[in-house]
Amino acid sequence: MADLNTGEEGGGKKKHGKQRAKKSSTRIDMTPMVDLGFLLLTFFILTTTFNKPQAMEINMPVKDDELKDEDKNKVPAEHTLNIILTDNNIVYWYFGVADPNKPLPSLTKTNYTQDGIRKLLIKENNKRHNMYSQIEAWKKDVSTGKMEDSDYKEKLKAFRESNKMSSLIVLLKPDKESNYKNVVDALDEMAICNVGSYALLETNDIENQMVANANTF
Amino acid sequence: MPKNSPSIDMTPMVDLAFLLVTFFMLISQFRAEEAAVIDMPSSVSDLKIPDKDIMMILVDKEDHVFFTITGQDTRRTVLESMGEKYGVAFEEDQITEFSNMASFGVPMKEMKEYLSAGSTERKKLQEKSAGIPIDSLSCELCDWVFYGRINAPRFRVAIKGDQVSGYPTIRRVMDILQDKKVNKFNLITNMESGPAE
Numbered sequence: 250m251a252d253l254n255t256g257e258e259g260g261g262k263k264k265h266g267k268q269r270a271k272k273s274s275t276r277i278d279m280t281p282m283v284d285l286g287f288l289l290l291t292f293f294i295l296t297t298t299f300n301k302p303q304a305m306e307i308n309m310p311v312k313d314d315e316l317k318d319e320d321k322n323k324v325p326a327e328h329t330l331n332i333i334l335t336d337n338n339i340v341y342w343y344f345g346v347a348d349p350n351k352p353l354p355s356l357t358k359t360n361y362t363q364d365g366i367r368k369l370l371i372k373e374n375n376k377r378h379n380m381y382s383q384i385e386a387w388k389k390d391v392s393t394g395k396m397e398d399s400d401y402k403e404k405l406k407a408f409r410e411s412n413k414m415s416s417l418i419v420l421l422k423p424d425k426e427s428n429y430k431n432v433v434d435a436l437d438e439m440a441i442c443n444v445g446s447y448a449l450l451e452t453n454d455i456e457n458q459m460v461a462n463a464n465t466f
Numbered sequence: 467m468p469k470n471s472p473s474i475d476m477t478p479m480v481d482l483a484f485l486l487v488t489f490f491m492l493i494s495q496f497r498a499e500e501a502a503v504i505d506m507p508s509s510v511s512d513l514k515i516p517d518k519d520i521m522m523i524l525v526d527k528e529d530h531v532f533f534t535i536t537g538q539d540t541r542r543t544v545l546e547s548m549g550e551k552y553g554v555a556f557e558e559d560q561i562t563e564f565s566n567m568a569s570f571g572v573p574m575k576e577m578k579e580y581l582s583a584g585s586t587e588r589k590k591l592q593e594k595s596a597g598i599p600i601d602s603l604s605c606e607l608c609d610w611v612f613y614g615r616i617n618a619p620r621f622r623v624a625i626k627g628d629q630v631s632g633y634p635t636i637r638r639v640m641d642i643l644q645d646k647k648v649n650k651f652n653l654i655t656n657m658e659s660g661p662a663e
Contacts, residue, residue, distance in 0.1 A: 283476065286483045293490030299662060304652035305511035309644055334633075344603065423633040430507040430629035431523070432636065433655055437509045 305436060305451070330373065330419050332366065333452055334435055335460055336426035340366055347455045356463045361434045370442035373417050384408070384443045409445045419447035424460060501569045502526040503591050507629045521621045522615045522654075523607070524569055526635075527628040529635040530597030531631040532571035533610045540618050541565040547613040552577060554648040574606055581652075599636050607639070611646045624652040 304439050324344045332342040338361060343354040360363040361363060374381045387404060390396035409416070432449070439447045452460070502524050517596055524532035529618070535541055542565045549556050552574040556564075560581040564570075572580045572595045580591050600607045614621065623643060627636055 273636050279480070280478075283483070284488055285479050286480065290483055290487045290490065293487060297490055297494040301507065302515055302654050303509060303511050303657045304513050304515040304654045305509050306650065306652050309640065309649045311584065311644075311647075311649055311650075380536060391578060411502075412490055423637075425632075425634055427478060429627035429631040432633060433507040433509055436653070437511070440510060449640075464598045 252439050267380075285388065296297055305433070305440070307436065309449070325418075326375075330370075330416065330417060331456070332419060332421050333456055333460055334423040334427040334431045334437065335464075336428075338431065340435075341460060341463060342369065343459075347453075347459065353455070353459060356386070356462065361431070361438070366435070366438050367442060368445060370417075370419075370438060374442060374444070377415055378419060379414055381443070382409070405423055416445055419444050421447060421449050422452045422456065423449075424452045424457060474576070490574070499649065500524075500532075501571050502530070502532050504628045505583055505630075506654060506656050508624060508657060509653075511655060512657075513652070515624060515652065515654055516622065519621050520624055521611070521618065522569070522626055523626070523639055524623045525627040525631040525635055525639065526571075526597075527630045529570050529632050530595075531607055531639065532569040533607065534569035535614050535618065535621065537564040538620065540614075540621075541567075543617050544610070544613045547617070548574060548609060551609060551613075552562055553635075556581070571595060573599055573604075600635070605642065608622070608642050608646065611642060611648070615646060615648070622652060623648050623650075624654050626654040655660050 260460060285311050306370070329344075331343050331347075335341065340359045340361065341356040343356050344357065345354055347353055359369065384405065387396060391398055391401045421432070421435050421439075423435075436447075436449075438444075483540055504524055504526055515642050519536060521535045524534070526532065535544060540638070542561055545556060545561055545564045548554075549655075552623065554574055554577060557577065560578065570577075570580065571592060576591065576595055580588060580595075598607045599605065625636065625639060626642075640651075643649075
């Protein structure tokens, strides 16, 4: 007898006085249940996160204290861009090596915005190879599916290999005042600007002094 | 009176709603509460981090260091080795508690108290604590990483830092990893859309 209301008149029975009284009790009010159902639905939709956090991979050089100085890779000074990260999201950069016996290179102040460090990196990359914008075009082809990912990697490898001696080398030097966000931002700029070789180092005393001097002006 | 009732038959809609509820209930997994609140920086990198087989070092905004490793069995053996090394004997229920926990950030000498505490009390202990020691004199993180590597050599290593964590702490963590011959690791970040054209 406890059939659900399907919107039709049940069984086509003629209504009598007795049955009418019974009719109201057979219907279950499903509104609260449905309310609850939708409430739970909303809750689970809002709390479920499908995207996992991203990660950037960094490879550090093997630490070997026995490595002699002459075995270490020598980096051509004119292609070496030093980027010093310091507090208040300030970035300083200079080319070459800061040698205390020579006149110190001057620091240029910049920041993490699009017109800051990124502009510099793109300019320097393009100055070294007129083909550099090619990488960006390849990347676009990969994202639109015109190029296979493996092809892109191969091409990129060949490109890097052919320009090994003349490409830009970036030395990232976060100082004691910088925070983790600065480092991630800087590493991100390397990825965005397709800088092939970069290293995460620490500032030395001369550089700390240079930053202190630059901050006072 | 019209034969058709003016009310709409809601049965299919309700069916669908409950189907979705079931779906979301089954698909969502509740993560155990992290010991640290970490606001990660964002990057354009699109590498996905796996849920399992990972060893993670967390650094919060006060530069306290936390540690976690996935897998109940791995956690169990790692804690036992750590207890042996530091002369702390854990009881069975403390080890079980540890294997079910998320990240933690207490030194070994506070670990026993931390594991037996209730959840509110544990939070208080965590707040009082200065994280896992990383200085060269008592480098407990070195040992955690060491035993983690021994028990799970294939695990990926990741650093999850807060935006405002100081670089010296991060550097120290990286140095510890490099000392333990972990030269390849991940920095966990939030997603960011690509550079503006």
